[in-house]
Amino acid sequence: MITTDILIIGAGPTGLFAVFEAGLLQLKCHLIDALPQAGGQCSEIYPKKPIYDIPGFPEVLAGDLVANLMEQIKPFQPGFTLGERAETIQKMEDGTFVVTTNKGTEHNAPVIAIAGGLGSFEPRKPLLKNLSDFEDKGVAYIIKDPEVYRDQKVVIAGGGDSALDWSIFLADVAAEVTLVHRRNEFRGALDSVEKVQQLKNQGKINLITPAEVTELHGTDALESITIKKAGDTPEEIRLELDSFIPLFGLSPKLGPISDWGLEIEKNAIKVDNTLDYQTNIPGIYAIGDINTYPGKLKLILCGFHEATLMCQSAYQRIFPDKKYVMKYTTVGGVNGFDGSKKEAPKAVVKKIE
Amino acid sequence: MSDIKIKITDREGVTHEIDAPTDMNMNLMEVVRSYELAPEGTIGICGGMAMCASCQCYIKSAHELPEKSDDEDAMLAEAFNVEDNSRLGCQIHMTETLDGLEVELAPEEI
Numbered sequence: 006m007i008t009t010d011i012l013i014i015g016a017g018p019t020g021l022f023a024v025f026e027a028g029l030l031q032l033k034c035h036l037i038d039a040l041p042q043a044g045g046q047c048s049e050i051y052p053k054k055p056i057y058d059i060p061g062f063p064e065v066l067a068g069d070l071v072a073n074l075m076e077q078i079k080p081f082q083p084g085f086t087l088g089e090r091a092e093t094i095q096k097m098e099d100g101t102f103v104v105t106t107n108k109g110t111e112h113n114a115p116v117i118a119i120a121g122g123l124g125s126f127e128p129r130k131p132l133l134k135n136l137s138d139f140e141d142k143g144v145a146y147i148i149k150d151p152e153v154y155r156d157q158k159v160v161i162a163g164g165g166d167s168a169l170d171w172s173i174f175l176a177d178v179a180a181e182v183t184l185v186h187r188r189n190e191f192r193g194a195l196d197s198v199e200k201v202q203q204l205k206n207q208g209k210i211n212l213i214t215p216a217e218v219t220e221l222h223g224t225d226a227l228e229s230i231t232i233k234k235a236g237d238t239p240e241e242i243r244l245e246l247d248s249f250i251p252l253f254g255l256s257p258k259l260g261p262i263s264d265w266g267l268e269i270e271k272n273a274i275k276v277d278n279t280l281d282y283q284t285n286i287p288g289i290y291a292i293g294d295i296n297t298y299p300g301k302l303k304l305i306l307c308g309f310h311e312a313t314l315m316c317q318s319a320y321q322r323i324f325p326d327k328k329y330v331m332k333y334t335t336v337g338g339v340n341g342f343d344g345s346k347k348e349a350p351k352a353v354v355k356k357i358e
Numbered sequence: 359m360s361d362i363k364i365k366i367t368d369r370e371g372v373t374h375e376i377d378a379p380t381d382m383n384m385n386l387m388e389v390v391r392s393y394e395l396a397p398e399g400t401i402g403i404c405g406g407m408a409m410c411a412s413c414q415c416y417i418k419s420a421h422e423l424p425e426k427s428d429d430e431d432a433m434l435a436e437a438f439n440v441e442d443n444s445r446l447g448c449q450i451h452m453t454e455t456l457d458g459l460e461v462e463l464a465p466e467e468i
Contacts, residue, residue: 050409123403129467132438164435187440192432253436256410256467257403272399297398303405 007084009035011319012104012114014091014262017045019293019308020120021074021083026316028081029334032323033342035084035112037091037104039125044071046122049255060306070305080341086110090125092261094289102288116288116319119267119274120312121295123257131162131251135221143227144249156180157247160230162218164188168252169197176209183211183244185218185232213242221249265289273297281318282311288322290315362457367418368395369463380452386461387413387447400466406448411437413447414464421459423450439464 011027013020016038024034042048044067052068059065065073089106094117096102101115128146130136136144148154148171159179161172164186170193172184184201191198204210213232220231222243230249232242259272267284268275274291276282278298282290292315293308301307320329338348361377366389368374378389387402390413404410408429414437417423423445426434430449434440444464450456 046404050404051407054407123399129438164432186435188435190432190435192428192435256412259399271397 006103007035007086007110007112009033009084009112009114010323011035011116011118011316012037012102012112013118013120014038014104015045015120015122015293015295016040016043016085016087017120017122017293017308018047018070018074018305019122019312020045020118021071021078022309023118023120023292023312023316024078024081024083025074026313027319028078028342029332029337029339030316030320030329032316032320033083034081035086035114037086037089037106037112039088039090039127041088043075043085043087044068046257047071049126056305058304058306080339080343080345080347082342086112090260094265100288115323117290118312118315118319119262119284119289119291119295120293120308121259121262121291123294124259124262125257126255127258127260128251129253129256131218131253133218133221139221139223139227139249142225143223143247144221144251146251148250151175151178154179154248158245159183159248159250160185160218160244160246161250161252162186163252163254164191164193165252165254166193166197167254169193169201171250171252172210173197173200173204176204181211182209183213183246185213185216187215187217189214189236216242218249218251259295267291270297273301280314282315283318290319360454362452362454362459364389364456364458365418365460366390366393366395366415367460367462369465378452378456380454382452384452385448386415386450386452389452390447390463396463396466401463402448404448408433408446408449411446411464411467414439414444415447415461416441416464417443417445418460418462419458421456423456437464438467 010032011034013036016036027034047067048071055064089108091104092107093105102117104112155178157179158181160183161168162185172182176182205212215236216232216234218230219233222229229245234240274296276291276296282292284291292311294303335349340346361379364378366374376393401412403412430446
């Protein structure tokens with residue numbers, strides 16, 4: 006069981022900055038995120054795109070903002086559970102919460118801050134009849150262990166980086182790799198596109214474009230698929246296979262959090278914006294893009310503010326009897342849990358002769 | 359600059375005739391959101407970067423639209439329910455030449 010003071014669900018910019026504000030109050034944080042890396046949308050969707058409305062930064066790349074935040078919170082030694090999705094929440098007798106992920110990792114904390122942005126990123130599934138019947142029986146949306154596909158006949162669908170990269174990788178592992186894409190053009194790193202071209206020329210990747218997988222066949226497990234090829238010579242191809250891997254990227258879903266008994270409005274969690282961004286369940290806060298209140302704006306800078314007020318409220322909840330007033334970092338410095346100390350240089354007092 | 363009239367058929371099949379401003383640097387996705395013709399959180403998820411297809415719509419009138427950027431084209435290549443007249447609403451800026459535009463919102467991806 007991982008224990009901490011504030012358990013933050015979502016490691017995007019708002020969740021990361023909450024670690025800093027909590028740290029100033031000597032509160033420890035642990036973050037859970039379904040993605041394998043911190044940064045949320047900034048890292049996953051648009052790391053190379055500029056943001057122009059972070060106060061004090063006329064222009065900053067989303068990826069650089071995340072890197073800066075990680076640097077800023079380093080002294081407060083946050084813990085991370087990455088690549089796992091927060092699944093269930095349970096209130097304990099002592100008033101604390103236990104949050105369990107889809108992989109069974111348990112986290113215990115007196116305060117939960119949901120900073121889940123648009124929700125957790127889930128694979129986009131193509132619209133195919135009986136697709137769900139074959140999940141884990143020949144259909145997978147994520148490649149966890151490529152060895153599973155050794156000596157198999159594999160069909161990958163998609164036209165982005167992951168479809169290209171896995172086709173390249175599996176060309177050496179699987180018996181047969183077929184890549185199906187709706188266009189002749191692929192959107193990916195130039196290297197990957199060229200490599201797939203090479204492997205196609207060598208006969209190591211069977212490329213079917215412009216085409217779409219339209220039907221899945223099989224009794225218990227997936228046995229074959231129908232591919233509809235468009236273009237100058239349209240035809241229907243029936244292909245026998247062991248595995249079908251549609252790689253159409255990720256899209257965010259509110260997911261299991263919507264079953265936690267929280268008040269939901271407009272696909273977001275309702276909070277008290279007059280005070281501390283607490284939800285209808287005391288001890289559970291929602292900050293950043295995932296919350297809603299009158300006049301809500303989904304901006305990173307608003308998430309930072311919400312995180313700051315949330316931490317003050319969390320402190321009082323954890324230490325109801327302690328007296329505290331907010332202190333400026335310029336005055337108080339930053340005292341890391343790692344023993345590091347940042348402070349403003351002392352003014353020199355010296356007589357002028 | 360004046361408002362233009364646009365007909366938008368929502369995902370329930372209801373057609374709305376609305377006024378869209380041409381002087382607010384708005385795109386079609388934002389117009390749909392401003393009139394709340396699709397629930398918040400089901401449209402414009404990526405914020406208008408042509409990086410999701412939640413604002414996909416079908417163009418029903420014969421208006422000449424700006425050409426698709428590579429980003430939009432690539433996104434539509436991976437979207438679902440795509441038709442020949444599919445566009446991403448976030449890439450269609452409101453200009454006076456679009457007066458009378460008729461569009462239908464594509465179904466939500468589940």
